[in-house]
Amino acid sequence: xxxxxxxxxxxxxxxxxxxxxxxxxxxxxxxxxxxxxxxxxxxxxxxxxxxxxxxxxxxxxxxxxxxxxxxxxxxxxxxxxxxxxxxxxxxxxxxxxxxxxxxxxxxxxxxxxxxxxxxxxxxxxxxxxxxxxxxxxxxxxxxxxxxxxxxxxxxxxxxxxxxxxxxxxxxxxxxxxxxxxxxxxxxxxxxxxxxxxxxxxxxxxxxxxxxxxxxxxxxxxxxxxxxxxxxxxxxxxxxxxxxxxxxxxxxxxxxxxxxxxxxxxxxxxxxxxxxxxxxxxxxx
Numbered sequence: 001x002x003x004x005x006x007x008x009x010x011x012x013x014x015x016x017x018x019x020x021x022x023x024x025x026x027x028x029x030x031x032x033x034x035x036x037x038x039x040x041x042x043x044x045x046x047x048x049x050x051x052x053x054x055x056x057x058x059x060x061x062x063x064x065x066x067x068x069x070x071x072x073x074x075x076x077x078x079x080x081x082x083x084x085x086x087x088x089x090x091x092x093x094x095x096x097x098x099x100x101x102x103x104x105x106x107x108x109x110x111x112x113x114x115x116x117x118x119x120x121x122x123x124x125x126x127x128x129x130x131x132x133x134x135x136x137x138x139x140x141x142x143x144x145x146x147x148x149x150x151x152x153x154x155x156x157x158x159x160x161x162x163x164x165x166x167x168x169x170x171x172x173x174x175x176x177x178x179x180x181x182x183x184x185x186x187x188x189x190x191x192x193x194x195x196x197x198x199x200x201x202x203x204x205x206x207x208x209x210x211x212x213x214x215x216x217x218x219x220x221x222x223x224x225x226x227x228x229x230x231x232x233x234x235x236x237x238x239x240x241x242x243x244x245x246x247x248x249x250x251x252x253x254x255x256x257x258x259x260x261x262x263x264x265x266x267x268x269x270x271x272x273x274x275x276x277x278x279x280x281x282x283x284x
Contacts, residue, residue: 169193
């Protein structure tokens with residue numbers, strides 16, 4: 001359990017030796033809407049995040065905002081090699097073509113992390129897509145690859161295919177009410193880092209009495225406690241917001257540590273609650 005001193009510049013080391021910032025800004029569906037921010041709101045969110053110290057941005061073809069992410073990065077004036085950009089391949093896409101399109105929209109010559117967005121297309125497509133991801137790494141236009149919304153079944157399927165390059169990341173919804181213990185345990189065994197999306201439950205659990213009591217104890221907001229919980233569970237965490245004040249406030253998680261007793265309490269709140277509507281445990 002992570003207890004060492006952390007900061008917004010802290011990173012985790014992936015199974016290939018590359019580093020990934022522990023906190024990134026998510027740009028998918030938000031608590032006020034399932035629609036991802038596009039246009040100026042997306043550009044501003046990226047710009048504000050980068051100006052306040054974030055160095056990790058998570059997007060996807062599905063979100064329709066890769067172009068805006070790229071514009072925000074350029075507007076920031078921060079060198080590209082100091083920013084970690086993740087995007088994802090959607091179910092129906094041709095992987096190689098989609099990667100080229102993402103590169104063009106993001107206005108970059110490489111992608112830091114490219115993920116399979118979901119396992120829903122079925123076994124053959126899953127393996128074909130992953131093989132294409134490996135090819136993109138060999139071509140040098142993608143630096144790290146992984147999966148998203150994969151449970152143990154899909155990860156075992158991938159391992160049975162003997163990948164040349166191990167997935168570095170599995171991005172899943174994770175928070176105390178959906179703690180994914182089985183998946184996380186298997187990822188740990190394989191040295192795959194878990195990225196937690198929807199870590200704030202879209203605000204749907206902010207009034208949970210257990211969480212409220214813990215926030216009072218540490219004089220912190222539900223947002224702070226949930227992000228800190230993810231960090232102390234060794235997750236990379238992707239809080240989302242398009243509001244400048246929230247983007248900045250989401251980083252105020254380095255001046256406290258949740259003690260072991262309270263971590264145990266939070267770790268035992270599981271009720272398989274899906275806040276984002278992505279329950280892919282039985283895609284096929």
